[in-house]
Amino acid sequence: xxxxxxxxxxxxxxxxxxxxxxxxxxxxxxxxxxxxxxxxxxxxxxxxxxxxxxxxxxxxxxxxxxxxxxxxxxxxxxxxxxxxxxxxxxxxxxxxxxxxxxxxxxxxxxxxxxxxxxxxxxxxxxxxxxxxxxxxxxxxxxxxxxxxxxxxxxxxxxxxxxxxxxxxxxxxxxxxxxxxxxxxxxxxxxxxxxxxxxxxxxxxxxxxxxxxxxxxxxxxxxxxxxxxxxxxxxxxxxxxxxxxxxxxxxxxxxxxxxxxxxxxxxxxxxxxxxxxxxxxxx
Amino acid sequence: xxxxxxxxxxxxxxxxxxxxxxxxxxxxxxxxxxxxxxxxxxxxxxxxxxxxxxxxxxxxxxxxxxxxxxxxxxxxxxxxxxxxxxxxxxxxxxxxxxxxxxxxxxxxxxxxxxxxxxxxxxxxxxxxxxxxxxxxxxxxxxxxxxxxxxxxxxxxxxxxxxxxxxxxxxxxxxxxxxxxxxxxxxxxxxxxxxxxxxxxxxxxxxxxxxxxxxxxxxxxxxxxxxxxxxxxxxxxxxxxxxxxxxxxxxxxx
Numbered sequence: 001x002x003x004x005x006x007x008x009x010x011x012x013x014x015x016x017x018x019x020x021x022x023x024x025x026x027x028x029x030x031x032x033x034x035x036x037x038x039x040x041x042x043x044x045x046x047x048x049x050x051x052x053x054x055x056x057x058x059x060x061x062x063x064x065x066x067x068x069x070x071x072x073x074x075x076x077x078x079x080x081x082x083x084x085x086x087x088x089x090x091x092x093x094x095x096x097x098x099x100x101x102x103x104x105x106x107x108x109x110x111x112x113x114x115x116x117x118x119x120x121x122x123x124x125x126x127x128x129x130x131x132x133x134x135x136x137x138x139x140x141x142x143x144x145x146x147x148x149x150x151x152x153x154x155x156x157x158x159x160x161x162x163x164x165x166x167x168x169x170x171x172x173x174x175x176x177x178x179x180x181x182x183x184x185x186x187x188x189x190x191x192x193x194x195x196x197x198x199x200x201x202x203x204x205x206x207x208x209x210x211x212x213x214x215x216x217x218x219x220x221x222x223x224x225x226x227x228x229x230x231x232x233x234x235x236x237x238x239x240x241x242x243x244x245x246x247x248x249x250x251x252x253x254x255x256x257x258x259x260x261x262x263x264x265x266x267x268x269x270x271x272x273x274x275x276x277x278x279x280x281x282x
Numbered sequence: 283x284x285x286x287x288x289x290x291x292x293x294x295x296x297x298x299x300x301x302x303x304x305x306x307x308x309x310x311x312x313x314x315x316x317x318x319x320x321x322x323x324x325x326x327x328x329x330x331x332x333x334x335x336x337x338x339x340x341x342x343x344x345x346x347x348x349x350x351x352x353x354x355x356x357x358x359x360x361x362x363x364x365x366x367x368x369x370x371x372x373x374x375x376x377x378x379x380x381x382x383x384x385x386x387x388x389x390x391x392x393x394x395x396x397x398x399x400x401x402x403x404x405x406x407x408x409x410x411x412x413x414x415x416x417x418x419x420x421x422x423x424x425x426x427x428x429x430x431x432x433x434x435x436x437x438x439x440x441x442x443x444x445x446x447x448x449x450x451x452x453x454x455x456x457x458x459x460x461x462x463x464x465x466x467x468x469x470x471x472x473x474x475x476x477x478x479x480x481x482x483x484x485x486x487x488x489x490x491x492x493x494x495x496x497x498x499x500x501x502x503x504x505x506x507x508x509x510x511x512x513x514x515x516x517x518x519x520x521x522x523x524x525x526x527x528x529x530x531x532x533x534x535x
Contacts, residue, residue, distance in 0.1 A: 003363070003449070004363040004366065004367055005363075006363075007359040007360065007362050007363035008360050008364075008375065009359075010356040010359050010360075011356040011357060011360040011379060011424070012357065012360075012379075012416055012421050013360065014356055014413070014416050014420060015378065015379055015381075015382070015417070016392060017413075018397075018413050018414060018417045019381065019382045019390065019393070019417055020417070021397060021401075022390075022394050022396060022397035022401070023385075023390075023393045023402075024387070025393065025396055025397055026389070026392060026393040026396050029396055030402070067423055076292075077293075079288065080289075080292050083285055083288055083289050083292070084289075087285040087289070087415065088285070088289060091289075095289065095293075096450060097525075097528060098293060098296065098297065099296070100524065100528055101521050101524045101525045102296060102300070102521065103524065104471060104474040104475050104478050104520055104524050105474065105478060105517055105520035105521035105524055106300055106478065106513075106516065106517045106520060107302075107478055107479075107480060107494075108480050108497050108498060108501065108513070108516070109300060109303055109497075109513040109514075109516060109517050110299060110300065111501075112303065112497075112501055112509070112513055113299035113302055113303050114299060115501075116302065116303070116306075117299060117302070123302070138288060154295065154296070154299065157295075157296065158296070159507070180426075208384065211384060211385070211386065212386060214332065214386070215385070215386020215387075215388055215389065216386065216388075217388055218480065218481065218498075222501065222502075232386065234390050235331065235388060235392070236388070237321070238394060245396065245400075248392060249368050249392070249396075252386075252388070252389045252392060253389075255386075256385065256386075268494045272532035
């Protein structure tokens with residue numbers, strides 16, 4: 001037991017010193033005040049008030065982008081993981097490798113690539129003009145919410161595929177064949193045999209992509225323009241340009257709490273749905 | 283048949299944009315767009331002479347090396363402790379240690395800055411970047427090493443202990459050689475995570491650049507054509523390390 005504690009000590013020290021304490025301190029700072037660019041310990045709700053009044057709408061937009069990215073990633077991730085697990089045969093492993101190697105590679109490069117594809121003189125516009133679909137470059141391809149969503153889905157998709165694939169690996173072919181032998185249609189097999197068995201994978205994929213998408217600021221900064229801005233950019237603005245650390249802190253935690261509420265509500269709704277489904281089946 | 287098309291489309295979507303950047307880093311035309319011009323290595327030779335890139339490269343090298351070494355140590359220790367622990371403790375410890383990866387990196391980065399600048403009155407710099415990277419890399423080390431330890435024959439360690447080996451001797455002579463490939467894989471993944479991180483580095487570095495923040499500078503300010511070449515270098519480093527890690531550790535999900 002003592003050895004276990006000793007062995008856990010280094011990683012826990014990093015977790016507590018570089019994460020738990022700083023995050024708690026950041027939360028405390030959201031109640032501090034700023035007077036002539038100087039941060040002062042205080043118990044003020046000004047920063048939180050600013051979050052709800054000034055940034056309320058932007059928070060909702062940010063959540064909408066996060067939800068869209070989370071849903072697309074989960075759906076596409078399921079299709080890809082399903083293909084890799086059941087349809088790709090011996091290429092399944094290769095598909096997984098393609099997913100894994102892009103996991104930790106090229107966050108900035110991916111965003112930059114989309115800028116080059118969607119830009120006014122980018123590849124997509126060149127192609128569309130080349131085949132004569134449009135005579136002018138389409139300006140709305142970049143600097144819009146759509147561009148932000150596409151780039152975020154591209155970046156986060158591997159993170160969605162892995163947990164879904166892991167849970168699909170536990171779905172055995174035997175139960176699928178049994179369902180088929182008993183006369184289930186393809187869609188019944190999918191919805192009543194496969195999906196219920198990988199719900200936890202689907203849920204963690206969604207929660208992760210939703211959280212990271214809602215908290216991103218780099219993608220909207222490069223691809224969002226004015227119509228696609230997200231809250232993270234303004235956290236950065238309050239923090240570095242305005243030196244208003246309390247506001248930046250309240251916005252970070254505000255967004256985080258709202259995101260956790262959304263995830264919690266979805267989890268509750270999902271488990272209720274599951275229970276009702278079980279009730280109907282029995 | 284239709285599934286082949288679906289898979290092809292997925293691979294095009296996932297890998298296509300990245301491959302475009304690589305392709306155009308060898309084109310003589312400055313920007314991404316057709317025609318790409320003749321093949322050239324000009325952008326790479328230009329980078330080789332850029333002192334700003336040199337210092338960014340070495341900063342990234344130091345940070346990645348330190349992160350890989352230290353995160354592999356902290357993560358492996360934790361994995362060793364957790365393989366023998368009660369399942370309930372394992373779940374809560376893993377959840378706690380993974381928390382930094384689940385929060386937006388922006389929040390983690392800002393929190394670290396607040397602690398070091400306001401809380402401790404210390405400056406920022408490469409040591410702070412390294413600490414931040416250890417924080418996000420160690421959960422992945424734990425996962426990889428625990429996956430290896432799950433297939434590990436504990437009897438060999440027990441035999442060594444029965445024959446009079448100390449804990450440390452048993453670890454160094456019996457456990458370590460068997461899990462070495464997983465440790466190398468975990469270290470490579472940690473290095474890839476460190477090299478790829480932009481957000482934590484940009485907040486905590488204070489002055490100077492890593493490769494990521496150097497790329498960001500080019501992305502934001504100029505239409506510098508050498509950006510395709512730097513992006514390609516960054517990509518080759520991170521993806522290459524990940525691929526190598528997969529091969530070495532035979533890790534599968």
